[in-house]
Amino acid sequence: MKILHTSDWHLGQNFMGKSREGEHKAFLSWLLEVIKDKKIRILLVSGDIFDTGTPPNYALELYYNFLKQLSAVKTLKTTIITAGNHDSVSTLKASKQLLETFNVHVVVNGDEDENIIIPIKEDEGTIAIVCAVPFLRDNVIRQSLAGETVSDKEKLANNGIKAFYETAHTKALELKQDKNIPLIAMGHLTTVGSRTSESERDIYIGGTLDIGGDYLGSLFDYVALGHLHINQTVGCEHVRYSGSPIPLSFSESKNTQKVNLVTFNESKVEVEELAVPLTRKLIVIKGNSETIKKELKNIEDKNSWIEVHIKDDNPMYANTEIRELASKLELILLAVKIDKSEKQLQAKELKAISLDELSIDEVFQKRLEQEELEDKVLEVELVTNFKQIVSKVQSQ
Numbered sequence: 001m002k003i004l005h006t007s008d009w010h011l012g013q014n015f016m017g018k019s020r021e022g023e024h025k026a027f028l029s030w031l032l033e034v035i036k037d038k039k040i041r042i043l044l045v046s047g048d049i050f051d052t053g054t055p056p057n058y059a060l061e062l063y064y065n066f067l068k069q070l071s072a073v074k075t076l077k078t079t080i081i082t083a084g085n086h087d088s089v090s091t092l093k094a095s096k097q098l099l100e101t102f103n104v105h106v107v108v109n110g111d112e113d114e115n116i117i118i119p120i121k122e123d124e125g126t127i128a129i130v131c132a133v134p135f136l137r138d139n140v141i142r143q144s145l146a147g148e149t150v151s152d153k154e155k156l157a158n159n160g161i162k163a164f165y166e167t168a169h170t171k172a173l174e175l176k177q178d179k180n181i182p183l184i185a186m187g188h189l190t191t192v193g194s195r196t197s198e199s200e201r202d203i204y205i206g207g208t209l210d211i212g213g214d215y216l217g218s219l220f221d222y223v224a225l226g227h228l229h230i231n232q233t234v235g236c237e238h239v240r241y242s243g244s245p246i247p248l249s250f251s252e253s254k255n256t257q258k259v260n261l262v263t264f265n266e267s268k269v270e271v272e273e274l275a276v277p278l279t280r281k282l283i284v285i286k287g288n289s290e291t292i293k294k295e296l297k298n299i300e301d302k303n304s305w306i307e308v309h310i311k312d313d314n315p316m317y318a319n320t321e322i323r324e325l326a327s328k329l330e331l332i333l334l335a336v337k338i339d340k341s342e343k344q345l346q347a348k349e350l351k352a353i354s355l356d357e358l359s360i361d362e363v364f365q366k367r368l369e370q371e372e373l374e375d376k377v378l379e380v381e382l383v384t385n386f387k388q389i390v391s392k393v394q395s396q
């Protein structure tokens, strides 16, 4: 029996003002072919289907069209999709019941109303049981610790998540009885000992979970994890992150994007990592003006997205020169960062040069400084109001 494990698609991602539609489209058509070729029986998508709670319409269209195409693949029995921290519960929930008719199970928050234990059935009976655990939100974690008072937030997350998995495991065992079939779990969290990249958010308050891959591995025959964008094993061979299918930040430009092909023979599990073809390269160039200019001239694929880190004694001048050269070469330069040397940091006259390296708050602060306001109370009020607006916009 073959299972395909993927996660962190982040459909609809806005990358420094650019759309990833083409890359996602290419990935989904490739994935569809793999599912057909390899005769996949179960597809698992472990969270972060969409990049935001309110995905753009083209992203929803990609999602639905892909699921419609899957429904025509006879060898595929079941698709299970769980929500990640980026997904909105209500967005995924809206089509949940409709998708059930296509054998697509969507698990949005794992609360008491939702069935997360999914038996995979074939003519000859149940062939596997999947505990489809989504990203566990605070209210669900509390439910799994009924009766206990946990004040410490970090402890709450740890104990609650473990309790959640243990309850799921017990229920799955009851269903399994004495059949020799694999128990599979999904999850969307950071486990102890895993490697992270820049574009994942810390999702639990306190940040550090004390849940290791070996702990989950002791309960299940395979654990399909999402949230971290780098393909990796954690603690043991059968507890894995698939990673994202396209690089989601410049810090991920050197990774190879993969999906996991999981094969069960009897109850023996084997995993093959399949590399996803890259449709757009992200390139990071670091160095002084001369090095960067030389490397820019060597870029053949004009479709690439580029970030440069300038480390130069005259960064203002280098910045202008590099931008001019990139535009002359018709390259897509998305960000310029200035790596300041010790000397420059001491030199007071060097102010912030590039918008790319300022936070939203810093930009507002700089703008305020230009006003030279005398009323300090007003200034504080303006900053507070600005921050409120920003957080409102970001939470949408």
Ligand SMILES: [Mn+2]
Residues within 6 Å of the ligand: 047, 048, 084, 085, 086, 188, 200, 201, 226, 227, 228
């Ligand atoms: Mn995530």
